[in-house]
Amino acid sequence: MSDLNKLGLAEARDALRKGDVTSVELTESCLKAIDDADALNAFVHKTPEIALERAKAADERIKGGDAPSMCGLPIGIKDLFCTKGVPSQAASKILDGFKPEYESTVSQQLADAGAVMLGKLNMDEFAMGSSNETSVYGNAVSPWRRGNDDAQLTPGGSSGGSASAVAADLCLAATGTDTGGSIRQPAAFVGITGIKPTYGRCSRWGIVAFASSLDQAGPMTKNVRDAAIMLETMCGHDTKDSTSAELAVPNFEAMLTGDIKGKKIGIPKEYRMDGMPAEIEKLWSEGAEMLKAAGAEIVDISLPHTKYALPAYYVIAPAEASSNLARYDGVRYGRRAQLAQGDGITEMYEKTRAEGFGHEVQRRVMVGTYVLSAGFYDAYYNRARRVRTLIKKDFEDVFAAGVDAILTPATPSAAFGLGEMTEADPVQMYLNDVFTVTVNLAGLPGISVPAGLDKQGLPLGLQLIGRPWEEGDLLNTAYALENAAGFVAKPGKWW
Template sequence: MSELNKLTLADARDKLRAGDVTSVELTQSCIEAIDKAGALNAFVHKTPEIALEQAKAADARIAAGDAPAMCGLPVGIKDLFCTKGVPSQAASAILEGFKPEYESTITSKLFDAGSVMLGKLNMDEFAMGSSNETSVYGNAVNPWRREGSDADLTPGGSSGGSAAAVAADLCLAATGTDTGGSIRQPAAFTGTVGIKPTYGRCSRWGVVAFASSLDQAGPMTKSVRDAAIMLEAMCGHDEKDSTSADLAVPNFEAMLTGDIKGKKIGIPKEYRMDGMPAEIEKLWENGQAMLKDAGAEIVDISLPHTKYALPAYYVIAPAEASSNLARYDGVRFGHRATLEAGDGITEMYEKSRAEGFGHEVQRRVMVGTYVLSAGFYDAYYNRARRVRALIKKDFDDVFAAGVDAILTPATPSAAFGLGEMTDADPVQMYLNDVFTVTVNLAGLPGISVPTGVDSQGLPLGLQLIGRPWEEGDLLNTAYALEGAAGFVAKPGQWW
C-alpha cells in the first residue's frame, strides 16, 4: 500500500468509502513522496501537520457517513491562493513573510468538502510566465525527461509546480489558475489534465490578482474524471466576487457518459500556424479521427480574429497587472526596502518595488503602465478591448451555428529545456500561449487532455474549447477523447 500517492482522485475516493485505506495513510504516502522529490522544487511551503490534522478529521467524517466526493483526498495548492496562516507569496519576494488572516473562497470550499492540503506549490511570479522560471523560489522542474537526456525541462507555467506535483504523484490533484493558458499549457507539458472553467464559474476572491478580467482558477488532475470531481467542489457563486456567476453547479462526474454521437466538433483553420511541428499537426489529425470514430461530426470553422489574440492579450493583461500590482508598495505588508537618510515615501515605493518584483513582473508592469498612459490609452488599450470583443464574437458565431466544441493543439511544442528560452527575446516565450489566450479573452471553458508523446518520449496535449457554462458537456467530450487516446505514459523516476 506504499504507493497510495499514485492513485487517482476517483480511485482513492472509492477506496476511502470502502474502508480499504484511510485518509491518514493516503496523506502520509504523499508526504513521503514530497520529501523525496526536492529535485522537482514543486512544493515550496510544506504543511504536513495541517495535512495530517485534516486527514484525521476527514477519516472521522467518512466513518460517520458524511463524506462529499473530495473528502480525505490530499491536494496541493498553488501559491497564488491565500491560505490562512500559511505563507501565500505568489512566488514573489515582495510578499515575503505574508501569511493571510483569511482563506480564499476556493480553498475554503475544498476544505469544507474535506480535502487535505499538503502545502503550497511553485509557480511563476504573480502568475506571469510560461515556464516557471520567474519564481522567487527558483525553477520548478518537469518530472519528464527527453529519452537519453538528463537535461531539466520546464513543467510549463504559470502553474508549473501544480503540474509537476500531479505528474510526479506528489499529490492526487492540485489547484491552478489560468490567465492566458497557465493551467492548460503546463498540463500539456506534463501529461496531465487541466481545465479552465468559464470566467465567473469559480470565485476569484482570495486569489492574488494578475489580470482580473482574465484570471480563472481550475483543477489540475491525473484524469478527466478527476477534473470533473474536483471542479464541482471548486465551483459556486460567491457574493465576495462581483464577477462570480449565480448559477447552479451540476454534477459534472455524472455527465461523463463518453457518448458524443452527433456532436459537432469545430476545427479552426486559423490554428494551422506556419512552422507548426509535424508532430503537433499529426497529433491534431489523430484527435480529429478519434472524435470522428466516437461518432462526432468534424466541421471546418473560421475564427478570423485569432491572429490578433496574442497582441491584444499582451496589452490587456499587462494593463490590468499594472493596476492590480500598484497595491504592493512596501507600506502595509510584504517587503519594505531599507531606506537611507533623506529618503521619503516616493523613494520607499521605488526601492521596495524594484527589490521586490522580478524582471518579468517589472517588464509587464511597465508595458501595462505605458498602454494605460494618457497618450496611448486609445491607441493600445481601447483598441485591444475592441479586438477582444471581435474574438469573442467569432466564438459566439461558431457556437450559434451549432458547433458543440472546438479541437485545437494545446501548445506549439512539447516541454522545452529550462534556460532554452532566455530573457533575450521575451516574445518567443509569449508565443507559447498562441493556442490558449483566445479562450481567456472570450471567457470560455477550455481543457487540455494528454493524447500522445513526441519522438523524444515527451507528452503532448490537445485542447478542447467549449460553450460558456457547459463544462459538463466539455468534460464529456474530453472523456471520450481521453478514452480513445488511451494515454497511460508516466515519467520515469529519476528525482
C-alpha cells in the same frame, strides 16, 4: 495498498469509502513522496501538520457516512491562493513573510469538502510566465526527461509546481489558475489533465490578482474524471466576488457518459500556424479522427480574428496587472526596502518595487503602465478591448452555428529545457500561449487532455474549447477523447 500517492481522486475516494485505506495513510504516502522530491522544487511551503490534522478529521467524517467526494483526498494548492496562516507569496519577493488572516474562497470550499492540503506549490511570479522560471523560489522542474538526456525541462507555467507535483504523484491533484493558458499549457507539458472553467464559474476572491478580467481558477488532475470531481467542489457563486456567476453547479462527474454521438466538433483553420511541428499537426488530425470514430461530426470552422489574440492579450493583461500590482508598495504588508537617511515615500516605493518585483513582472508592469498612459490609452488599450470583443464574437458565431466544441492543439511544442528560452527575446516565450489566450479573452471553458508522445518521449496535449457554462458537456467530450487516446505514459523516476 502500496504507492497510495499514485492513485487518482476517483480511485482514492472509492478506496476510502470501502475502508480499504484511510485518509491518514493516503496523506502520509504523499508527504513522503514530497520529501523525496525536493529536486523537482514543486512544493515550496510544506504543511504536514495541517495535512495530518485534516486527514484525521476526514477519516472521522467518512466513518460518519456524510462525506462529499473530495473528503480525505490530499491535494496541493498553488501559491497564488491565500491560505490562512500559511505563507502565500505568489512566488514573489515582495510578499516575503506574508501570511494571510483569511482563506481564498476556492481553497476554503475544498477544505470544507474535507480535502487535505499538503502544502503550497511553486509558480511563476504573480502568475506571469510560461515556464516557471520567474519564481522567487527558483525553477520548478518537470519530472519528464527527453530520452536519455539529463537536461532539466520546464513543467510549463505559470502553474508549473502544480503540474510537476501531479505528474510526479506527489499529490492526487492540485489547484491552478489560468490567465492566458497557465493551467492548460503546463498540463499538456507534463501529460495530465487541466481545465479552465468559464470566467465567473470559480470565485477569484482571495486569489492574488494578475489580470482580473482573465484570471480563473481550475483543477489540475491525473484524468478527466478527477477534473470533474474537483471542479464541482471549486465552483459556485460567491458574494465576495462581483464577477462570480450565480448559477447552479451541476454534478459534472455524472455527465461523463463518453457518448458524443451527433456532437459537432469544429477545427479552426486559423490555428494551423506556420512552422507548427509536424508531430503537433499529426496529433491534431489523429484527435479529430478519434472524435469522429466516437460518433462526432467534424467540421471546419473559421475564427478570423485569432491572429490578433496574442497582441490584444499582451496589452490587456499587463494593463490590468499594472493596476493590480500598484497595491504592493511596502506600506501595509509584505516586504519593505531598507531606506537611507532622508528617503521619503517616493524612494520607499521605488526601492521596494525594484527589490521586490522580478524582471518579468517589472517588464509587464511597465508595458501596462505605458498602454494605459495618456496619449496611448486609445491607441492600445481601447483598441485591444475592441479586438477582444471581435474574438469573443467569432466564438459566439461558431457556437450559434451548432458547433458543440472546438478541437485545437494545446501548445505549439512539447516541453522545452529550462534556460532554453532566455530573456533575450521574451516574445518567443509569449508565443507559447498562442493556442490558449483566445479562450481567456472570450471567457470560455477550455481543457487540455494528454493525447500522445513526441519522438523524444515527451507528452503532447490536445485542447477542447466549449460553450460558456457547459463544462459538463466539455468534460464529457474530453472523456471520449481521453478514452480513445488511451494515454497512460508516466515519467521515469530520476529525482
